[in-house]
Amino acid sequence: xxxxxxxxxxxxxxxxxxxxxxxxxxxxxxxxxxxxxxxxxxxxxxxxxxxxxxxxxxxxxxxxxxxxxxxxxxxxxxxxxxxxxxxxxxxxxxxxxxxxxxxxxxxxxxxxxxxxxxxxxxxxxxxxxxxxxxxxxxxx
Amino acid sequence: xxxxxxxxxxxxxxxxxxxxxxxxxxxxxxxxxxxxxxxxxxxxxxxxxxxxxxxxxxxxxxxxxxxxxxxxxxxxxxxxxxxxxxxxxxxxxxxxxxxxxxxxxxxxxxxxxxxxxxxxxxxxxxxxxxxxxxxxxxxx
Amino acid sequence: xxxxxxxxxxxxxxxxxxxxxxxxxxxxxxxxxxxxxxxxxxxxxxxxxxxxxxxxxxxxxxxxxxxxxxxxxxxxxxxxxxxxxxxxxxxxxxxxxxxxxxxxxxxxxxxxxxxxxxxxxxxxxxxxxxxxxxxxxxxx
Numbered sequence: 001x002x003x004x005x006x007x008x009x010x011x012x013x014x015x016x017x018x019x020x021x022x023x024x025x026x027x028x029x030x031x032x033x034x035x036x037x038x039x040x041x042x043x044x045x046x047x048x049x050x051x052x053x054x055x056x057x058x059x060x061x062x063x064x065x066x067x068x069x070x071x072x073x074x075x076x077x078x079x080x081x082x083x084x085x086x087x088x089x090x091x092x093x094x095x096x097x098x099x100x101x102x103x104x105x106x107x108x109x110x111x112x113x114x115x116x117x118x119x120x121x122x123x124x125x126x127x128x129x130x131x132x133x134x135x136x137x138x139x140x
Numbered sequence: 141x142x143x144x145x146x147x148x149x150x151x152x153x154x155x156x157x158x159x160x161x162x163x164x165x166x167x168x169x170x171x172x173x174x175x176x177x178x179x180x181x182x183x184x185x186x187x188x189x190x191x192x193x194x195x196x197x198x199x200x201x202x203x204x205x206x207x208x209x210x211x212x213x214x215x216x217x218x219x220x221x222x223x224x225x226x227x228x229x230x231x232x233x234x235x236x237x238x239x240x241x242x243x244x245x246x247x248x249x250x251x252x253x254x255x256x257x258x259x260x261x262x263x264x265x266x267x268x269x270x271x272x273x274x275x276x277x278x279x280x
Numbered sequence: 281x282x283x284x285x286x287x288x289x290x291x292x293x294x295x296x297x298x299x300x301x302x303x304x305x306x307x308x309x310x311x312x313x314x315x316x317x318x319x320x321x322x323x324x325x326x327x328x329x330x331x332x333x334x335x336x337x338x339x340x341x342x343x344x345x346x347x348x349x350x351x352x353x354x355x356x357x358x359x360x361x362x363x364x365x366x367x368x369x370x371x372x373x374x375x376x377x378x379x380x381x382x383x384x385x386x387x388x389x390x391x392x393x394x395x396x397x398x399x400x401x402x403x404x405x406x407x408x409x410x411x412x413x414x415x416x417x418x419x420x
Contacts, residue, residue, distance in 0.1 A: 038278060101380070116184075
């Protein structure tokens with residue numbers, strides 16, 4: 001069994017952002033030389049998500065509005081995580097749970113085994129600082 | 141390390157539906173000959189989920205009502221994905237995120253390593269067309 | 281390829297609880313002898329979650345309040361799962377979907393390949409009875 005590890009780094013200009021990382025994952029897979037196996041991709045932080053969905057900016061605005069509606073950033077003091085610590089990012093911890101932490105993707109014949117519209121995104125909910133995304137691939 | 145790949149196809153009569161695919165996954169596992177490893181199952185589409193929960197129709201109605209309450213299908217024009225494209229399925233992209241994309245299941249002694257009530261479901265949120273579900277198994 | 285399986289058992293005093301199981305997962309990994317691979321951790325029940333987030337009690341209260349706000353336990357008869365069966369735990373099945381079923385964690389150089397703040401939690405939504413959590417590790 002082979003394994004391969006790679007870390008990506010993102011520093012978004014805005015608190016919240018969606019970044020297409022499909023190509024980064026494809027490149028890591030090519031570097032790994034693995035033809036059959038599984039690729040895991042997850043943020044190494046707990047206020048961000050990696051998820052698979054559509055590369056369509058209108059939909060990303062819908063995600064932003066949906067998440068702000070059910071777990072709004074402000075007022076900060078509605079959350080005990082914010083009032084009990086020096087943090088202001090309780091909403092980001094909730095948004096990350098709703099969008100999910102990680103994706104596991106099948107690797108078949110040396111490619112990400114995807115349907116037509118599947119794309120991998122990094123979902124940042126508390127950005128404006130350097131944050132890491134882990135890619136781990138195992139297989140043969 | 142062995143690997144095995146299988147694709148299921150579903151075409152639901154209704155826009156939204158839950159289909160029990162536990163037996164399909166068990167059959168794929170038997171075909172694979174793999175005794176110890178991991179089984180990944182995910183839709184190859186971005187408006188559907190694969191998830192593990194209870195085989196109980198009342199609960200499935202509760203999921204339907206819950207999802208329609210927090211991310212309703214209509215009016216379609218409440219979503220920018222729908223107004224900016226020719227699509228009407230923004231709600232389905234949101235519902236899929238809430239229910240999750242994929243499941244990863246342990247394979248032990250040639251069986252899905254499940255508790256008593258665990259069953260695998262395909263959750264369709266934008267059906268009435270042919271859609272694929274991927275099963276990928278790796279192990280020995 | 282090596283594989284390792286371990287089952288944890290929890291019996292919470294309250295209906296809902298969050299338990300840090302990071303150390304249990306680290307111990308299982310050490311027992312496995314696996315240095316490179318993937319660790320899967322999931323409840324063997326469908327009214328509980330395993331998730332990765334912050335070890336901060338204020339945040340856990342925020343999760344409790346958020347989940348009760350969007351999928352409240354009571355009144356029980358708002359859910360068809362409860363009125364159609366002898367169950368009272370439809371809310372727990374919904375909460376489990378929102379928080380997710382499982383985590384898949386990279387294993388690198390014999391350690392859980394985690395960022396600074398990542399911790400693994402068992403999220404119980406229908407406790408006060410004995411429930412199992414599965415750890416499955418594959419790799420070399």
